[in-house]
Amino acid sequence: MTIPPVPYAIAPDSAATVSAEEQQFNDLIAADSRIEPRDWMPDGYRKTLIRQISQHAHSEIIGMQPEGNWITRAPSLKRKAILLAKVQDEAGHGLYLYSAAQTLGISRDLMTDQLIAGKARYSSIFNYPSPTWADMGAIGWLVDGAAICNQVPLCRASYGPYGRAMVRICKEESFHQRQGFEILLELMKGTPAQREMAQESVNRWYWPALQMFGPPDDDSPNSAQSMAWNIKRFSNDDLRQRFVGMLVPQAEVLGVTLPDPDLRWNEEKGAYDMGEIDWTEFHEVLAGRGPANARRLQRRRDAHDEGQWVREAAAAYAAKQGVKAVA
Amino acid sequence: MSDTIEQDGHGHVDVDTVQLSAELVEAASVASHDVAEYALWLGDDSLVLAQNLGWWISRAPELEEDIALGNIALDLIGHARSLLHYAGAESGRTEDDLAYWRDEPQWRSAHLFEQPNGDFAHTIARQFIAAHYLFELYSALMQSTDATLAAIAAKAVKEVDYHRDHSIQWVLRLAQGTEESRRRMITGLSDLWPFVEELFVDEPLIDRLEGVAVRPSSLQASVLSAMFPVLAEAELEVPRGFISSGGGRRGDHSENLGPLLAEMQVLARAHPGAKW
Ligand SMILES: [Fe+2]
Ligand SMILES: [Fe+2]
Numbered sequence: 001m002t003i004p005p006v007p008y009a010i011a012p013d014s015a016a017t018v019s020a021e022e023q024q025f026n027d028l029i030a031a032d033s034r035i036e037p038r039d040w041m042p043d044g045y046r047k048t049l050i051r052q053i054s055q056h057a058h059s060e061i062i063g064m065q066p067e068g069n070w071i072t073r074a075p076s077l078k079r080k081a082i083l084l085a086k087v088q089d090e091a092g093h094g095l096y097l098y099s100a101a102q103t104l105g106i107s108r109d110l111m112t113d114q115l116i117a118g119k120a121r122y123s124s125i126f127n128y129p130s131p132t133w134a135d136m137g138a139i140g141w142l143v144d145g146a147a148i149c150n151q152v153p154l155c156r157a158s159y160g161p162y163g164r165a166m167v168r169i170c171k172e173e174s175f176h177q178r179q180g181f182e183i184l185l186e187l188m189k190g191t192p193a194q195r196e197m198a199q200e201s202v203n204r205w206y207w208p209a210l211q212m213f214g215p216p217d218d219d220s221p222n223s224a225q226s227m228a229w230n231i232k233r234f235s236n237d238d239l240r241q242r243f244v245g246m247l248v249p250q251a252e253v254l255g256v257t258l259p260d261p262d263l264r265w266n267e268e269k270g271a272y273d274m275g276e277i278d279w280t281e282f283h284e285v286l287a288g289r290g291p292a293n294a295r296r297l298q299r300r301r302d303a304h305d306e307g308q309w310v311r312e313a314a315a316a317y318a319a320k321q322g323v324k325a326v327a
Numbered sequence: 328m329s330d331t332i333e334q335d336g337h338g339h340v341d342v343d344t345v346q347l348s349a350e351l352v353e354a355a356s357v358a359s360h361d362v363a364e365y366a367l368w369l370g371d372d373s374l375v376l377a378q379n380l381g382w383w384i385s386r387a388p389e390l391e392e393d394i395a396l397g398n399i400a401l402d403l404i405g406h407a408r409s410l411l412h413y414a415g416a417e418s419g420r421t422e423d424d425l426a427y428w429r430d431e432p433q434w435r436s437a438h439l440f441e442q443p444n445g446d447f448a449h450t451i452a453r454q455f456i457a458a459h460y461l462f463e464l465y466s467a468l469m470q471s472t473d474a475t476l477a478a479i480a481a482k483a484v485k486e487v488d489y490h491r492d493h494s495i496q497w498v499l500r501l502a503q504g505t506e507e508s509r510r511r512m513i514t515g516l517s518d519l520w521p522f523v524e525e526l527f528v529d530e531p532l533i534d535r536l537e538g539v540a541v542r543p544s545s546l547q548a549s550v551l552s553a554m555f556p557v558l559a560e561a562e563l564e565v566p567r568g569f570i571s572s573g574g575g576r577r578g579d580h581s582e583n584l585g586p587l588l589a590e591m592q593v594l595a596r597a598h599p600g601a602k603w
Pocket of ligand 1: 060089090093169173
């Protein structure tokens with residue numbers, strides 16, 4: 001199931017009847033200033049942000065699972081500690097983002113319900129499984145790496161709480177990418193089995209990571225409006241290009257091969273040419289037919305359901321304490 | 328409407344804080360055989376508990392608890408690494424040699440720490456007992472004549488103080504929340520209470536470490552007298568009934584340790600000699 005599309009068509013284009021508050025909003029956007037929760041904002045802007053921020057929050061939360069899967073089996077205590085810290089950071093990111101979305105008038109409970117009912121989207125990348133330890137490296141390097149490329153421009157998003165949440169998140173994401181890179185580096189310096197494990201994992205995660213930037217620009221209907229509102233700053237293809245440009249030298253340091261035979265430097269363009277992305281797979285996973293969609297949601301739902309009595313207890317206790325304090 | 332983002336208690340940990348503290352690595356003299364054995368007791372307790380707690384991340388009742396339990400597990404891994412590092416120096420073994428390449432009979436953890444997570448109330452009951460014990464232990468160990476143990480204890484005591492507080496809050500909430508949570512808290516506490524006594528058993532090793540180690544029996548009064556008022560406030564009775572015969576310090580373990588180690592060690596053991 002998908003979220004109903006945001007009604008972009010009803011954007012304020014009847015220029016003659018722009019209200020004072022709408023003019024103020026337009027001026028703030030034109031001046032590249034921040035919109036704050038108290039400010040008036042168009043419905044479409046609010047809905048777009050709610051959709052984007054909640055999807056982003058859900059991605060952080062579901063994204064804990066592929067790596068959480070290896071905390072108990074991490075092969076050294078240092079790696080165990082780093083992985084735990086990393087997965088725990090992602091929970092924190094989810095919290096910051098849910099808080100930012102709440103400032104737009106949606107409750108955390110509703111967002112949680114949408115997620116566990118399968119009505120909300122999250123990044124498809126987390127519907128891929130993590131069968132090997134090298135996946136902890138590839139996820140950090142490629143998935144967090146792609147997230148950074150996507151997220152750094154969002155630090156300047158026009159909506160204040162979102163931009164500020166992204167600033168905090170981006171600081172931590174660079175540690176996430178670095179630890180992933182280090183994991184792969186250690187593996188590539190290691191035994192033949194370890195090197196094979198690293199390469200095999202990079203082969204699996206490379207293309208899905210490129211898909212994280214979303215469909216090509218000519219097939220991305222919502223992008224133009226988001227850019228006009230200063231939510232989005234660069235197009236999907238631009239960000240993807242930037243990401244690949246960052247990966248190539250890092251892959252050389254690692255000694256891994258990026259699994260794209262058509263990847264080569266284009267002197268004229270001053271950027272890399274790359275092979276065709278398999279968008280059929282992207283749409284399949286998006287439609288719920290990925291390798292781990294059901295599993296990811298089930299885990300989230302189980303945690304939620306099994307935690308129900310705990311949350312009820314906390315609420316009941318808080319209510320009783322409130323009564324005591326008043327009495 | 329205020330921006331609530333700045334107000335949560337998410338404790339960020341960066342990669343540098345998971346390095347062993349320099350003062351502990353450099354200042355550490357090599358422990359004698361007996362001191363190393365004692366460091367194993369403490370290190371194994373913390374590591375086994377952290378391994379259990381790590382399971383909760385992405386499964387906790389609410390996001391705040393994913394973070395809180397994650398923080399606690401991280402602290403405990405930190406303590407375990409310092410202690411195992413110290414314990415291994417005497418025999419030329421690293422923290423990872425000790426964590427990944429010892430078999431069950433060579434572990435020194437007490438049974439309490441090995442007990443399974445159960446439901447959230449069991450985990451909280453285990454935390455409640457463990458954190459009270461660790462707090463009193465490290466408070467006393469700060470006076471150790473062994474400078475390394477004293478330094479580790481001084482750092483750890485502040486962290487387990489937070490763990491203790493976390494567990495107390497939850498014992499009160501669960502015991503006085505709903506009927507269901509109260510029933511579960513009572514069950515959790517009575518399932519974990521049999522493992523309290525083992526924590527206070529003096530083994531012959533302790534006689535050889537006067538002034539260095541904390542005598543377990545000396546902690547009993549302070550640990551219990553710290554827990555009892557919380558139980559009273561929560562209107563929970565001190566469970567009576569089974570008492571586990573223990574034996575963890577001698578390598579006799581509960582049935583839970585084997586599977587826990589199998590999972591923890593599986594990858595490392597599949598690649599002997601590999602670095603990660
Ligand atoms: Fe994140
Ligand atoms: Fe991340």
